[in-house]
Amino acid sequence: MGRVIVNDLGKRYKIYPDSWSRVIEWASGGRARRHEEKWALRGVSFEVPRGSSLGVVGANGAGKSTLLKILAGTTLPTTGSYSIEGRLGSLLELGAGFHPEFSGKDNIFMNAAIMGIPKAEVRARFEELAEFAEVGEYLLRPVRTYSSGMSMRLAFAVAMMSRPDVLILDEVLAVGDQHFQKKCMDKVREIRMSGTTVLFVSHSVYHVRQICDNAIWIHDGAVVTSGNPINVTDEYVNFQYALSGGQSAQAAKKADQQPVAGQPHLGDMKITAAGADEWRADFRSGEMVDIHVDVRNPGGSGRFHVGVIVNRNDDVQVFSARTLEGGTAFEGAGGTMRLRVPLALTSGEFYVSGYLLDESCEHVMDQRLSWCRFKVQHGGMEKGVFLANTQWVKNGAP
Numbered sequence: 001m002g003r004v005i006v007n008d009l010g011k012r013y014k015i016y017p018d019s020w021s022r023v024i025e026w027a028s029g030g031r032a033r034r035h036e037e038k039w040a041l042r043g044v045s046f047e048v049p050r051g052s053s054l055g056v057v058g059a060n061g062a063g064k065s066t067l068l069k070i071l072a073g074t075t076l077p078t079t080g081s082y083s084i085e086g087r088l089g090s091l092l093e094l095g096a097g098f099h100p101e102f103s104g105k106d107n108i109f110m111n112a113a114i115m116g117i118p119k120a121e122v123r124a125r126f127e128e129l130a131e132f133a134e135v136g137e138y139l140l141r142p143v144r145t146y147s148s149g150m151s152m153r154l155a156f157a158v159a160m161m162s163r164p165d166v167l168i169l170d171e172v173l174a175v176g177d178q179h180f181q182k183k184c185m186d187k188v189r190e191i192r193m194s195g196t197t198v199l200f201v202s203h204s205v206y207h208v209r210q211i212c213d214n215a216i217w218i219h220d221g222a223v224v225t226s227g228n229p230i231n232v233t234d235e236y237v238n239f240q241y242a243l244s245g246g247q248s249a250q251a252a253k254k255a256d257q258q259p260v261a262g263q264p265h266l267g268d269m270k271i272t273a274a275g276a277d278e279w280r281a282d283f284r285s286g287e288m289v290d291i292h293v294d295v296r297n298p299g300g301s302g303r304f305h306v307g308v309i310v311n312r313n314d315d316v317q318v319f320s321a322r323t324l325e326g327g328t329a330f331e332g333a334g335g336t337m338r339l340r341v342p343l344a345l346t347s348g349e350f351y352v353s354g355y356l357l358d359e360s361c362e363h364v365m366d367q368r369l370s371w372c373r374f375k376v377q378h379g380g381m382e383k384g385v386f387l388a389n390t391q392w393v394k395n396g397a398p
Contacts, residue, residue, distance in 0.1 A: 001050060001086035001165045002165040002166055002196065002197040003084075003086075004071070004082070004083070005082060005083045006045055006080070006082045007080055007081050009067070009070065009080035010042045011039070011040045011041040011063075011070060011221075012037055012039050014036075015035055015038050016035045017034070022035070039221050040221050041077075041222075042079075042222055044067060044221075044222070046223070046226065050085075053192055053197070054214050055214070055216075055229055055232075056202075057203070057205070057218070057233060058218035058236070062220065062221065063221040063222075065201070066221075068168050068201060071090075072090040072168055073088075087164045089162045099143065100143050102142065102143060103141055104135055104139040104140070104143060104154050105140055107158075111155075115159075116162075117161055117162060129158065132160070132187075135153060135154055138150060139154075153180060163194070165195075165196060166198075167196050167198050168199045169188070169198065169199070169201065169202075171201060181207075185207065185210065188200075188211055205237055209229045209233060214226065214227060214228070214229065215228070215232040234370040237369050238367075238369055238370075263299075264295070264334070264356060264365055266293070266355075266366045266368055267294030267336075268292070269292060269352065269372055271291050273288070273290070281374050282377070283374060285343060285345060285378035288343075291338065291352060293354055294336045295337075295356060296334045297330070297332065297333050301332075302358075303329050304331075304356055305322055305329050305356075307322040307354070307361075308322075308339060308352055308354050308355070310351070312348050312349070312350055313351060313373075316385060344387045345376045345386065346378045346383065346385060349375050350373065351370045352370075352371050353367065353371055355367045355368075
């Protein structure tokens with residue numbers, strides 16, 4: 001119970017320019033075609049084992065909500081098939097089932113009844129629900145007097161009463177402030193520990209990484225990549241930054257489209273032992289390493305700088321460097337440069353981000369966030385990030 005299997009799922013919509021076109025097509029028995037076809041989803045396949053959690057990321061309009069609506073049974077697929085083993089629960093539109101004239105308390109009982117939860121169980125857990133929702137005295141007031149955040153918090157609290165085998169969540173952790181988001185995350189983890197399978201759609205890369213075992217990135221209705229949540233969300237974030245930064249060549253490349261010819265961009269990046277060419281992911285504290293950065297400039301003109309930033313996996317910045325301060329730059333068709341640095345770090349996991357800058361370093365021409373990752377092992381007892389070269393001296397000593 002609790003397994004989800006999706007096989008070659010697709011959804012096609014008919015787009016009519018106006019309502020009369022729909023009538024004309026219907027009256028002609030389809031002979032007078034007046035619609036265009038739009039595939040919101042095409043060829044999507046995956047499997048989520050029992051008790052596992054799958055994150056789904058993608059831009060607005062990518063097809064994420066269409067996928068969830070199919071799985072929740074609110075719309076039918078055009079092609080493919082899917083199966084859900086066990087009882088399904090979903091939170092696609094928090095608060096959508098509330099009656100605006102009823103009080104929060106009345107809506108709790110009404111929604112619980114719709115979900116098949118006995119009234120006696122609701123009474124027994126009412127104080128727990130009220131405390132979780134944090135709406136205070138508004139619980140006895142009509143829902144129409146609630147703010148959107150209050151309605152969503154109450155809906156989340158009610159939905160968590162059910163104990164489904166499969167739970168579908170769509171942007172539910174956008175609810176409330178950071179305090180309430182933490183409560184929601186804790187509740188989702190609790191549900192997962194009980195064996196519930198979770199499909200989690202969110203724009204929050206952090207939450208996908210924290211909650212999910214695997215992830216898929218959907219773009220234009222198709223799966224671009226799937227696998228480890230960190231790797232998938234890295235690719236997705238890089239794509240989004242490429243779009244927002246005007247780096248159309250890299251954005252097109254990530255979406256499997258033809259890159260814009262002649263645009264300067266970053267090529268490959270890797271981290272190795274100093275003087276070596278073979279990529280490595282594990283190092284010891286104090287090792288000397290090389291960060292290799294490749295720049296490609298098909299146009300062959302201009303002068304560019306490169307910057308790298310190294311962060312710990314909790315996003316604490318460790319250090320940064322630019323070719324500007326190093327007294328060098330990329331010119332012509334580009335090439336590869338190495339940044340040599342001692343890893344004076346304590347144990348931890350780290351990632352490197354790369355940036356291509358114009359000659360003034362005022363404009364970011366291309367960037368790769370979380371481009372490559374590595375681990376550092378340290379045998380000492382020191383804590384923190386930086387392994388400082390310290391010396392203890394007694395007072396009065398020479």
